[in-house]
Amino acid sequence: MNLLTAQAPGGVPRSGKGLALGILRFMLVALALVLSLGFTQVAVAQADPDREMTTAAPGITADQWRQVRSGETGPNYRDSRADSNYSLINASGETWRQIRNRWVSPFGLIAVFGMAALIALFYFIVGRKELEAPRTGRLLLRWTLMKRALHWTVATLFIILAITGMTLLFGKFVFRPLFGDGVWAWMIAATKVLHNYLGPIFGILLVILLVSVIKENIPKKHDLVWFKKGGGMIGKQHVDAGFANGGEKAWYWLLATVGILVVASGFVLDFPNFDQSRDTMQWANIIHAVGALGLTAVSLGHIYIGTLGTEGALEGMTTGYVDETWAKEHHNLWYEEVKDQTLSEQEVAARKSSGGSADPSATRTS
Amino acid sequence: MAQMKFMCDAERCIECNGCVTACKNANDVEWGIQRRRVVTLNDGEASEMSISVACMHCDDAPCMAVCPTDCFYKTDDGIVLHDKDLCIGCGYCLYACPFGAPQFPQQDAFGERGKMDKCTFCAGGPAESKEEEYQKYGSNRIAEGKLPLCAEMCSTKALLAGDAQDVADIFRQRVVHRGHKDGAWSNNPQASADNLAYDAAHKG
Numbered sequence: 156m157n158l159l160t161a162q163a164p165g166g167v168p169r170s171g172k173g174l175a176l177g178i179l180r181f182m183l184v185a186l187a188l189v190l191s192l193g194f195t196q197v198a199v200a201q202a203d204p205d206r207e208m209t210t211a212a213p214g215i216t217a218d219q220w221r222q223v224r225s226g227e228t229g230p231n232y233r234d235s236r237a238d239s240n241y242s243l244i245n246a247s248g249e250t251w252r253q254i255r256n257r258w259v260s261p262f263g264l265i266a267v268f269g270m271a272a273l274i275a276l277f278y279f280i281v282g283r284k285e286l287e288a289p290r291t292g293r294l295l296l297r298w299t300l301m302k303r304a305l306h307w308t309v310a311t312l313f314i315i316l317a318i319t320g321m322t323l324l325f326g327k328f329v330f331r332p333l334f335g336d337g338v339w340a341w342m343i344a345a346t347k348v349l350h351n352y353l354g355p356i357f358g359i360l361l362v363i364l365l366v367s368v369i370k371e372n373i374p375k376k377h378d379l380v381w382f383k384k385g386g387g388m389i390g391k392q393h394v395d396a397g398f399a400n401g402g403e404k405a406w407y408w409l410l411a412t413v414g415i416l417v418v419a420s421g422f423v424l425d426f427p428n429f430d431q432s433r434d435t436m437q438w439a440n441i442i443h444a445v446g447a448l449g450l451t452a453v454s455l456g457h458i459y460i461g462t463l464g465t466e467g468a469l470e471g472m473t474t475g476y477v478d479e480t481w482a483k484e485h486h487n488l489w490y491e492e493v494k495d496q497t498l499s500e501q502e503v504a505a506r507k508s509s510g511g512s513a514d515p516s517a518t519r520t521s
Numbered sequence: 522m523a524q525m526k527f528m529c530d531a532e533r534c535i536e537c538n539g540c541v542t543a544c545k546n547a548n549d550v551e552w553g554i555q556r557r558r559v560v561t562l563n564d565g566e567a568s569e570m571s572i573s574v575a576c577m578h579c580d581d582a583p584c585m586a587v588c589p590t591d592c593f594y595k596t597d598d599g600i601v602l603h604d605k606d607l608c609i610g611c612g613y614c615l616y617a618c619p620f621g622a623p624q625f626p627q628q629d630a631f632g633e634r635g636k637m638d639k640c641t642f643c644a645g646g647p648a649e650s651k652e653e654e655y656q657k658y659g660s661n662r663i664a665e666g667k668l669p670l671c672a673e674m675c676s677t678k679a680l681l682a683g684d685a686q687d688v689a690d691i692f693r694q695r696v697v698h699r700g701h702k703d704g705a706w707s708n709n710p711q712a713s714a715d716n717l718a719y720d721a722a723h724k725g
C-alpha cells in the first residue's frame with residue numbers, strides 16, 4: 156500500500172511502426188518528469204508557512220464545524236447521496252443510544268420484573284380477596300358479548316405486543332445465546348413482523364374499546380375516597396364504587412393517555428414511508444419504549460386483580476355475568492341501580508342459548 | 522492485529538466523487554444505495570470544503586450497541602461488519618450512527634426496510650461461499666491483502682484508509698509539510714494551543 160505517492164501511469168506507446176517516434180516521445184516525457192521533480196524540490200525547499208497561509212483557501216471556521224456538530228445543514232450544504240436528508244453528523248444519535256441502553260432498557264426490566272415480584276409478594280402475604288358473604292346464585296349482566304370480545308382481543312394483542320416488544324429490547328441477551336443464530340434469526344424476524352403488523356390493529360381496537368366504556372369511567376367524587384382508603388384495604392371497610400371503581404378508572408385513563416401515546420409513537424416508528432427524520436424516530440422510540448414498558452408493568456397488576464387476586468371478577472369478563480354478592484361487595488353503587496335485574500342461572504342459560512346476551516340497557520352509575 | 526480506519530483530509534478533497542464511484546464498482550452495491558457520500562460545506566463560497574464519509578468503523582460502535590438482533594461484530598482488524606441473515610431492518614443502527622452510514626433498500630409501511638447495507642471497509646461479511654459473500658456484501662479486498670477501493674482510487678489522496686497508526690503517520694507528515702499552525706484544519710482557533718505541526722515535528 157502506498158498512499159502518499161500515487162503512481163502516475165507511464166506514457167510508453169506500444170505501436171511498432173513509429174518506434175523512433177516512440178522513443179523520442181518517451182524521452183520527452185521522461186525529461187518533463189525529471190524537470191517537474193526538480194521544480195517540486197525547489198518548491199519544497201522554499202516552503203514558507205506564512206506564505207502558504209496567505210494563499211491557502213480560507214477553509215472552514217470553528218463556527219462552521221460547530222454547526223456541523225449541531226447537526227444543522229445550511230443553505231450551501233451538499234450531499235452527493237441520492238435523496239439524502241442527512242446532516243454530516245447525526246448529533247443526537249449517541250444521546251438516543253445512551254437513553255435507550257443505559258436508562259430505558261435496565262429500568263424497564265426492573266419495572267416489569269419488580270412489579271411481578273411485588274405482586275407475588277402481595278399474593279403470598281395478603282392473599283386472594285375472597286367474597287365475604289356467600290353467593291346468592293342470582294346473576295347480573297356486567298359485560299355484553301361485544302365488549303367481552305373487544306376486551307379479549309385487545310388484551311391478547313397487548314400481550315403479544317408486550318412480549319414481542321420486550322424481545323426487541325432484551326431478546327438478544329437471552330435467546331441468542333440460548334438458541335443460537337439459526338433459531339434467533341427466525342425468531343427475531345417473526346417478532347418484528349408480529350409487532351409491526353399487529354401494533355396498528357391493536358391501536359385501532361384500543362380506541363374503540365376506550366370509547367365504548369368511557370361512560371363508566373368518568374371520575375366521580377367517591378373515587379377519591381376509594382383511593383384514600385386504598386380501595387378498601389385501609390380500614391378494612393367497604394368503599395363506594397360505581398360500575399367501575401377508582402382503580403379500574405385509573406387503569407382506563409392510563410390507557411387513554413399513555414396507551415394512546417404508545418400507539419401514536421408506534422405509528423410513527425411503523426411508517427418510515429412518510430420520511431420522518433432520524434430525530435423524530437429517536438423521540439418516538441423513547442416515548443414508545445418508556446410508555447410501553449410502564450403499561451406492561453401496570454398491566455401485570457390489572458391482570459392479577461382480574462384473575463388470581465379477586466374472587467368472582469374473572470367470571471364477569473368470561474361469562475359476562477357476575478354474582479349478586481360480588482356486585483354488592485365490589486360495586487355497591489352500581490348494584491343499587493341494577494339489583495332489580497338479577498337473573499337465575501336458568502334464566503341466564505336460556506338467554507345465552509337463545510343467542511342474545513343483549514344489554515338490558517341499564518343506566519350505569521360510573 | 523490492525524485497527525483499520527478511514528480518514529478524509531478535508532484540505533485535499535475536491536468533491537470528485539471518485540470514491541463513491543469506486544465503492545459502487547468494487548461492491549456492486551444495489552440500486553439506490555450509496556455506501557459512501559461526499560458532503561460539501563459552504564458550497565460555492567470561498568470557504569467551500571468537502572469531506573467523504575462512509576462507515577467509520579467506530580471503536581465503541583453505536584450501531585452495534587442498539588441493534589435488537591445483535592448482528593454486528595468487529596473483526597480482528599477493528600472493522601465493523603454485520604450479518605444480513607440476522608438483520609430485521611428495524612432502522613435502529615441508522616438512528617444511532619453518527620455518520621448516517623446504514624442504508625436500506627426500501628422504506629415502506631410497517632417498517633419494511635429490507636436488509637441494512639453499509640460500508641464493509643471492503644471486507645465482505647459472513648457467508649458460506651465467496652459468491653454469496655460478494656452478492657450480499659460486495660468484495661472482500663481485505664482478504665486479498667488490499668485496502669478499500671475508495672481510498673486506493675482517491676485522486677488527491679484525501680481519503681486515506683489503513684491501520685490507524687499508518688493513517689496518522691501520513692497525516693502527520695502532511696501537517697508537518699504544510700508547516701503552519703493550521704496545517705491540520707484551516708482556521709482552527711485552537712491552533713496555537715494544539716499546534717499539530719509543532720507537535721508532529723518535535724515529537725515525531
Ligand code: HEM
Nearest residue numbers: 316317320321323324354355421422424425444447611632
Ligand atoms: C401496548 C402495547 C405495546 C407494547 C408493550 C410495545 C412495546 C414495544 C417495545 C418494548 C419496543 C422496543 C423498543 C426498543 O427496542 O427500544 C417496541 C418497538 C416498536 N413498537 Fe411497540 N409496543 C406496543 C404497541 C405498539 C403499537 C400499537 C405499535 C404500532 C402502532 C407499535 C410499534 C412498534 C414499532 C414499529 C417498534 C419498533 C421496532 C421495529 O421497527 O422493529 N408498538 N414496542
Ligand code: SF4
Nearest residue numbers: 576577579582584618
Ligand atoms: S455504522 Fe455508523 S455507528 Fe456503526 S461503526 Fe459505522 S460509523 Fe460507527
Ligand code: SF4
Nearest residue numbers: 588608609611612614
Ligand atoms: S436494521 Fe438490522 S443491523 Fe440495523 S439495528 Fe436493525 S437489525 Fe440491526
